[in-house]
Amino acid sequence: INQYDHRYASFAEVDDPESNGQPKPISDDLKDDPDMQVLPRYWIEKSEYLEKEHVSWNIGLRDITNPNNRRTVICSAIPQAPTTHSFNLIKGVSAKQALLLMACFNSYPVDFAARQKMSSFRLGQYIVRQLPVPDPLKFEELIIDGQTAKEKIVDLVLRLTYTANDLDQLAEDVGLNREPYQYTQPGEKAREEVRYELEAIILHIYDINSEDIDRIFESFNKIKNDDESQYGYYRTRDEIKRRFEELESRITHRTEVDK
Numbered sequence: 001i002n003q004y005d006h007r008y009a010s011f012a013e014v015d016d017p018e019s020n021g022q023p024k025p026i027s028d029d030l031k032d033d034p035d036m037q038v039l040p041r042y043w044i045e046k047s048e049y050l051e052k053e054h055v056s057w058n059i060g061l062r063d064i065t066n067p068n069n070r071r072t073v074i075c076s077a078i079p080q081a082p083t084t085h086s087f088n089l090i091k092g093v094s095a096k097q098a099l100l101l102m103a104c105f106n107s108y109p110v111d112f113a114a115r116q117k118m119s120s121f122r123l124g125q126y127i128v129r130q131l132p133v134p135d136p137l138k139f140e141e142l143i144i145d146g147q148t149a150k151e152k153i154v155d156l157v158l159r160l161t162y163t164a165n166d167l168d169q170l171a172e173d174v175g176l177n178r179e180p181y182q183y184t185q186p187g188e189k190a191r192e193e194v195r196y197e198l199e200a201i202i203l204h205i206y207d208i209n210s211e212d213i214d215r216i217f218e219s220f221n222k223i224k225n226d227d228e229s230q231y232g233y234y235r236t237r238d239e240i241k242r243r244f245e246e247l248e249s250r251i252t253h254r255t256e257v258d259k
Helices: 046-051 095-105 108-117 136-141 149-161 165-174 191-205 210-217 221-231 235-250 254-258
Strands: 057-062 075-079 087-090 142-144 251-253
Touching: 057 095, 057 165, 075 095, 075 165, 095 136, 095 149, 095 165, 095 191, 108 191, 108 210, 136 142, 136 149, 142 149, 142 191, 149 165, 149 191, 191 235, 210 235, 221 235, 235 251
Parallel strands: none
Antiparallel strands: 057 075, 057 087, 142 251
């Protein structure tokens, strides 16, 4: 998996999965096919899985990671499937709560916090429990263009996540009745644009200011170096920061609206 992507890589074209532990990344074009599924490395008997507690979808976090990677906290929804110990499931949440949690765990503020806490290449459960996740009421209090931040975030995360038919039940549980979004252009916007918009909203949820944004993004050296090499400037930070600043005049708080 990768952030908002349960079809990041597959063992479909790996000749001997037992001797090669690395799956092959799947191209974005292939992921535009909503019927395309990944081939896993490990298998169990279906009857054995069905005898255990199972649900039609889950969300979880990759345990194996690296604070020097582009991103450290990797959270995604997955369809009904057994998982290994290296994928920590988050259980007992509703579909909308799951989408909000994904938005938080995949955000730069949480990633920044995780990097300060990690001393190895594993995102242990004891670290996950320390990560700063806002009070759920915060998503209801922030109003953007007359809509709660919760509604905005749920919509954006669905666009990024619901890109395949094997997550139909997740979309249905949220109340969405439509075909999966195209992976590369979810909701007629480039995937990158949707990510920028989502990150800008999350920064407001965390009460981050412009100076904090600069400080947070300076710690993502891999992204910074890649951006400056490809675009000549720190594109990821600047695009998110621009949208963050544009949002400021459009945001009110429920307490202000009530008054």
